[in-house]
Amino acid sequence: MDRPAFLRLTPSSQVRSGSGTYRITHEIDLDSVLAVDIATGEPKRLHVHEIEAVVPETSGDGDASATEAAPGKACGDYTDAQWSEAQRRYGFIKPLIDHSLPSKEQIAEVAKRAGVSVSTIYRWRSLFSHSEHVSSLVPGQDGRPVGTRLISPEQEEIIRASIEDRFLQTQKFKPSDVVVLVIDRCKAAGLKPPAAGTVRDRIAELHPALVLRRRGERAKARDTYEPIRGSFPGADTPLAVVQIDHTLLDVIAVEETTRKAMGRPWLTLAIDVYSRMVVGLYLSMERPNANAVGLCLTMAMLPKDAYLRRLDVPGSWPVWGRMAKLLCDNAKEFRGKMLSRACREWGIDPEFRPVKLPHYGGHIERLMGTVANEIRTLDGATFSNPKERGSYDSEGQASQTLEEIERHLVDFFVTGYHERFHHGIDGSPKQRWRLGIQGDGSKPGTGLPDLITDTQKLRLDFTPAEERTIQEYGVALDHVQYYDEVLRRWINARDPDQPKLARKFLFRRDPRDISRIWFFDPEIQRYYPIPYRNVSRPAVSLWEIRAAKAELIRDGRSKIDERTLMEGALRRRSLAEDAREKTKTARREHHRATRLAARTNGDAPMEPAVTPRPAPARSTSLDDIFAEPPPVFTIRPNTNVR
Template sequence: MATEPAFLSVTTGSVITANGRTYRVSHLLDAATLLAKDTDTGEVHRLSAHQLRPVTDIELGEGGVAEGKDLSEIEDEDWQVAQQRFAAIRPLLDDPFRTRAKAEQLAEEAGVHVATLYQWVKDYHEAGHISALIPAPRGRKPGTKKLDKKVEAIIEGAINDLYLSRQRYKPSDVIITVKAHCKQAGLLPPHSNTIRNRIKQISTRETMRRRGLRDKARDTFAPIRGEFPNADFPLAVVQIDHTPADVILVDEEHRLALGRPWITLAIDVFSRMVVGIAVSMEKPSAISVGLCVSNAMLPKHEYLANLGVGQEWPVWGKMRVLHADNAKEFRGKMLRRACEQYGIDLQLRPVKLPHYGGHIERYMGTAANEIHTLPGTTFSNVEQRKGYDSEKESALTLREFEQHLVEFIVGVYHRRKHSELNMPPMRKWQLGILGDSTQPGLGMPPIPTDPTRLKLDFLPLYSRTVQRYGVQLDEINYYHEVLNPWIGSKDPENQTKARSFTIRRDPRDISKVYFYDPESEIYYMVPYRNPTRPAISVWELREATRRIREEGLRHVDEDVIFETILKMRHRVEQAVTKTKQARRQMARINTTKKLAKKTESVETQAPAKSVFPAPPQTEVQSEIDIFALPIEPFDDDA
């Protein structure tokens, strides 16, 4: 069967649909809006990117794109000169029938010789970009040497053998050796200062490295990468990382302290735009990474509306490289598989080389400075916190904190001048997308056509068989009639084995799972087999299972699990005003309830009731604790 493309590419001339109408794109206005002509009425409409859908019955070709160039390291003065030179030669570049008389006229207007003008044209054509017109420093180029080549060889050899050795000889030792070797070879010895100058030309970093101080050289001189390799256009390289926020949050009901939240952020290296975010009271895990990556790839209009943030965040699309550290949540099979599905190159930061995450770490510092202005901040250390009771002063809920953080990102950080870019990140992003008179833009990033599917692809997955009672995951049973054709099915490759199917689950709300039908290639939502069960999280499930085992029960089934969970919730509600741990548990429960309520509001069809018998109870072997087994990186819900 025909399926929608995962991403919709939009360029001038693209045919798309919006609000049930078909349009042809005529102009890209900015990074998130365009003009398009209705193919039936001829009327021109302004459309936002989140309104666009593919025309599935029309074969569309991919639009061409052009890569931009990162110019952040070029000095403003040099760039202005390059622009002036480009302006001087542009009439020649635009005129295929240019004459020497025209070149001489332009050279006179620019105040240079015509040969210089032709050299600028040659440089521009050979390089293909304006930075080729940046002026070179005057005078003798650094490193140019006037000594006899044999003398130079003697100096170089002495420096390598003595000064740059692990024995760490002094410059005076090098001077003595050079003069002795020159005398022995019948050559005029160089002045001592000449030899010292040769030594000074060696970088301190190289000196330390060659003298056996490699680690110190790296820690001292390795940059917190300002120029990341190949980050030459928007979404070329995205860095992702976590940090605990330096602020104490409160629960929504009693406004009592909960603890510190965790922030997962993704940043586009080219523009320094924050492209994705996830905020949670849970420690970094598979789910927080998956939420952040999917948030980065999706348009943000719905997310901002749900938060009540009235700002623009015109960032979405598929990154080419996702750069992360070596934490276990980034090393799992599921993340790598999801990235491969979308053509994302997952690259892990070299071990013990934290500087490779410089962009995201610098932004974490920027965000921390903003967080230190909030009530309940813990500041960066105990010394700064002296005389300040963070828990007593805490006032923000998790939602309010996320709202404030997003307001800061989209309303302040994205719009103020970035010290390395010499322009705001938003402006840099727009230049990369739209281009300007000096460089072409990449074009509007392709738009995800199925946000739900994209989110699912970054959720934890499991393999399960389909039985008469449905599917079972962690002793919880799920059923919908969509499972009926697959009951008791055999593995196509081995008819003696039951066939396994892919199941995905959001650990924050396990009242439903998502079943992948291999024939239709569609995920279906499958709810609890017993729809009267309350929505719970996987963390509640695990705690309930632990308590059941502690009570000595050998059989675990849904009735026991949910009975235990209801007891736990009642106990938490009674203790919520007494302990921070109980308030954190209550906050987790409330999150699960909200997610379940949100899902119910978008359901259009009630699940069919099962006519099959209840599944058998499972006996728990007391000597095997499945919840104490090692967790595979990024393949779990934790």
């Protein structure tokens, strides 16, 4: 079972920071909290990017590092039938999740509609509440995580009824009074009373607005918790609605070494509709695809402190967390199975822009226009049309590399766009974000967004997957062979449901560096990195391999194998090195190869991209490969963080 996906940065939450364990007491600002050291009682300010979830120590022979190195199952690894059943179950319990304290009648009604017992509905709701992943409802799972406990439905019903009868009343009884009532009722029913902490936990789960209303303070509940309305349907709070789209920038990028023109780069951008804050971006010379969308969304959901330091951009970008709704256009890269399933897994509702209603995505369109105006200040700008460009020699004047364009854009967003007054929101995006998070004297804020604890799973869910059989040599993808001892026991394995067929296994890889892939062991339920079978092979991208294959086919070569493909990829690199002084296409290929080599040699990339490395040991963490910003957690007073 997956660990909880999010860390809520609320008062009383326990977290880790460095070697210490802390309990959050207060929110300080948009990217830090005040916490006390549990061991010493000393208060300390913790920045969000320094906070980690408290991970329980393993028992027995468990190895924490091995667990970290072997991430669990990604949402795309389930069969269509398993995923459909999980979504069906989620559809039944979703109304119950939206209510902190569903009534017995509501539970019974859902059980009747689902055709299952009341206890099954309790179990489904509990499973989802722990991980907040739809995949927790996949049939055949192992149940609750090790270390969690489950009281009976009868005990749960007594707690629910006792809270209803004693706590949610105008007399305003204390939680201790509810505990006493639960104990008395359990003894009368011949049941073992639950722990007092369990009862208090159920009370703590109640929404404050519900408590105020039921305890006779409707006006206060309305004034305090009525949401701030935005002008876009549903965009009432930060991250309620995020729009995403691509644009071909009106500027020529140059190759790093020769400073010769390569062409115009593609930018993928995501914007929070409520505040107009830019939440994520991805810049590349490749045409937009599902991988670019996934990388942009992953960046959007994670903190950006390390990313800003890598780019050497001043200022802060205090935006992270899961968006509730993702608004996309109808391009095919947004409609892929991998992206759709990953969004659902992380509780994101993908919604496609209505046909013939371009204004429905107006916020991202306006942002793209703002970016276009800013880009025109750079050397090598192409402008929007030949008439506007006039006699300006865009290629001849181009001087910015892809990384320098990215740095310029991020600096513009952080120090300019986010601080600039916007008439539509009557303030700057950063002010609006602060208002939505922290509130003001008359309206409450949502609190700091939840930090994503399982960043490895996040990255895997948005990474392309393949199914392959395992042979004596290991496994082959696009003629490239991979092997590790972890594959040995699965060589020539048969399908358990159809013994006449070879069993297929799931493998994931980043197209930008295929020097290793990730194998999901179906028995251990973990991923392991698998290097090239021939570890002397160079790190290459999938595009280089496929370009080499296309060239071999054009040349009429009948034999295409790993050796000829690698030779072809290296030959193309050599030709690109010689020709990059002459052609933009060759310079793009050289740019791609040199960036891959830089990442393989340990140089940090300037873009939020996967960081390829040489063949890994099995203990290597996904964080070594996916060099993204640090994990994101939600920070509220009393939340425990690391």
